[in-house]
Amino acid sequence: MMIASAAAPAEKADESGWEVLGKLxxxxxxxxxxxxxxxxxxxxxxxxxIVPAFHMAPLSxxxxxxxDTLVSVLRPPPESATxxxxxxxDLLKRGLKRVATYPTICLLTGWAxxxxx
Numbered sequence: 063m064m065i066a067s068a069a070a071p072a073e074k075a076d077e078s079g080w081e082v083l084g085k086l087x088x089x090x091x092x093x094x095x096x097x098x099x100x101x102x103x104x105x106x107x108x109x110x111x112i113v114p115a116f117h118m119a120p121l122s123x124x125x126x127x128x129x130d131t132l133v134s135v136l137r138p139p140p141e142s143a144t145x146x147x148x149x150x151x152d153l154l155k156r157g158l159k160r161v162a163t164y165p166t167i168c169l170l171t172g173w174a175x176x177x178x179x
Contacts, residue, residue: 085150092154096161101126103165110176 105126112118121129 100130100165103169107172
């Protein structure tokens, strides 16, 4: 009986480790996907407004991702990134919500303005 109960906490620790690894991989995937999504939005907004107004070349996806990375470095981190009492799951949910809503609102707003330009 003692051996079985000693093994149970080790299994629980393994599950916890796998859970943390899964959240970390989800976080890394979210970074890549959000960078790509922001790059698509930047590229489209550039094509709608900058190319015709200033006769500049369209952006490639890689260049748009570079611009997104540069802007991310220059702006301050969001408020939630400094809070220490949230767990990783809550931060992932908040980050996913921000990544899904902010660029979509920007793209829809740009589309509406582009219709009247």
